[in-house]
Amino acid sequence: MSDQPTQEAITAVWRHESVRLVGALTRMTRDLDLAEDLAQDALVAALEQWPDSGRPGGGVPANPGAWLMAVAKRRAIDQFRRNDALRRRTAELARGLEEAEMPEFDAAVDHIEDDVLRLAFLSCHPALPPESRPALTLRLVGGLTTQEIARAYLVKDATMGQRISRAKRLLAESGASLEMPTGAERQARLGDVLAVVYLIFNEGYAASSGPEWTRPELCLEAMRLARILSWLVVDDPEVHGLQALLEIQGSRLPARRDADGRAVLLEAQDRRQWDQLLIRRGLTALAEAQRLGRAGRPVGTYVLQASIAACHARARRPEDTDWPEIARLYDVLAAAAPGPVVEVNRAVAHGRAHGADAGLDVLAAVDDDPALSGSHLLLAVRGDLMERAGRRDEAAAAFREAAALTRNDDERALLSRRADENTLDRRA
Template identity: 70%
Template sequence: MPAESSKDGDVGRARRDHVDPTAAIVAAWRAESARLVGALTRMTRDVELAEDLAQDALVAALEQWPATGVPENPGAWLMTTAKRRGVDHFRRADNLRRKVAELERAGTGEEEQMPDLDAQVDHIEDDVLRLIFLSCHPSLTAESRAALTLRLVGGLTTAEIARGFLASESTMGQRISRAKKTLSEAHAEFELPTGADRTRRLDDVMAVIYLIFNEGYTATAGDDWMRPDLAHEAMRLARMLADLAPDEPEVLGLQALLELQGSRLGARLDEDGAPVLLEAQDRTRWDQLLVRRGLAALRRAEVLAAGGKPVGKYFLQASIAAQHARAARAEDTDWRRIASLYDVLAGAAPGPVVEVNRAVAHGRAYGPDAGLAVLEAIDEEALGDSPLVPSVRGDLLERAGQHVAAAAAFTAAAARTRNEGERAVLQRRADLNRSRASEPG
């Protein structure tokens, strides 16, 4: 038996020796960074210091793993290294000797068990949830919340975040630094909020994740219609939040919504890279794993809702997305059901964007005139210079056979958008309607 155990150990070491250290470091950082920063923030009560210590551990891995091999438990290695760096930091700070004792006690109680992180998973996941709430503190702007969430919880670099939001790396770095400073000045507590405050903060967390997904799904500006990396990161964050708050139907609704909409990413561009609208998409290219995940999350939310748990806009939007996911062909879509769901959504979460989408649904369900009636009641000024209203107006007018008016609407929408992919789609539809309008008969 000892000989076999020794042989098994040799095999395990040999397998680890063949792992690409760089790939292992990237994977470990993406999987563990939120837990790492969360645990360190709990111990140091300083999110900026916690991130610095985590980054130190990452640098140590980059220096050591190529020479020593990938450790058996990369997450435990990073956690232990970061804690040791923390102890060293506080030992150097004479005015913070009290923190040394706290960290050393934490090390005695936790570091010895660190190779078996599963034994502490609940505590560690609580740290991640605290970190998500901290990143979405009400003292921060929506943009700063999104950037800080991607940095602290998503583990993205400043350069990756800047690229996703079309900002310079220096600008994004300053935004993230200011956000951390704001948290420090606000004396933000690294504790889970309770009661009404928790509800408000959870809404903020979900709003940030949804903002990140939307920016990835349809970019506000730039040459690319989509930024899939941002959309996939938002889906990952939504799954994480659903794991941490599994009894919240709205959280499950958010996960379902993002999974179902995210399933279409691969079908939203044709072979030439041109955008493809929903009804023209090849549904065999939709990611069926994401569809199954989304529908499963929605079913769990429905069970909770049936038990009396309140639902809101994410659950309702996921229910709408599910109608598309369940239709094998575009013509099989139950638009009347979708229109009724949008009517409910308009009551639960009123707003001009919901009304625009309600106009689309009513136009499909009951004819273009019904959609135009909903659209005309919208205060267009509330949407600023968004191309949303004129683009939907163009679509409904096109379906009504009013090609001259449709061309004008699509042209107006194309002039408003800052996204080149969207502009190309709108301009192409304007040209098509002009061509149809000039046809005899």
């Protein structure tokens, strides 16, 4: 194997295994910073050893995740032994590491006592300020870089770096445990965990920046966590609602690019490419959420959003979509969780259900909302509604302005293409 394929293999393995590696090491060492350092040491060892397939130990191992864990464990034991301050704990900790159960990195079955899920609950510890919880979770569980998280939150890299470092320090000072919380403590953190799992999925489904339209590995990890949560918390409609939402939206990933690799919006997708297994899983989870709701458990925004996604999933063709029902559901969602992004999506639904002018009327209410300042979303939707209203020049201008604001390369190309199409239509 040449160096280049090996480097690519190492990158792929790291993206897939690093979060679980850090989670397992945090559980074993009880030290998040040390766990991250050990994981990085294992990565360096892989970079040094795997490309040289001609010597013993070289080449990509059959179980790369287990290889990384073995290296990290050995280095942890060595570090404990070298540290005089921890001499009394060396035997206990080293024995614990030697005897610790090796995570089955290639297992097909998810386990409730999952180290990644433990990290998610740890990242949402009440000792952390609310604004730090999603940032730390995206860093630890989502595997995003500090720069990517900073761009998603529209803050400077240094500011986000300080926020994440402070969150880690607060966790260390609080003595927070990686053990899975139970009872009232788990319920108190559950809402934050659901929110950050959704954030991770959204960053994968529509990357906030960079060259890639989607990051499927983030979507898959978020779906995995949502499934584990639904097994762990069986009586909460919102947990099942989140799983339903992610499974149904995740089913569209194969259709979000055309044969030429260009980004494709929902209504132009080849629905034959939608993953029917994920749709069935999502509809089953939604049915369970709705059953719990009828039994008196409180239903919230994830169930409503999953119900909207289900309307799309049940339509074999775009023209079969029940837009009046989607508009009604968005009206309910706007009343339950008002906000500018919900209003923008509600404008799309009303534009499809009741005509472009109805959508533009909804959109007008958030034209000057400061939360959308600098965002391409409002302009992209305005362009779409203008196009449907036959106002091509205004549509082209809106699409161009939206393209200038987005930080995602593929989305910029899509918006520029729509601007050009409206300009060419006018010239014709």
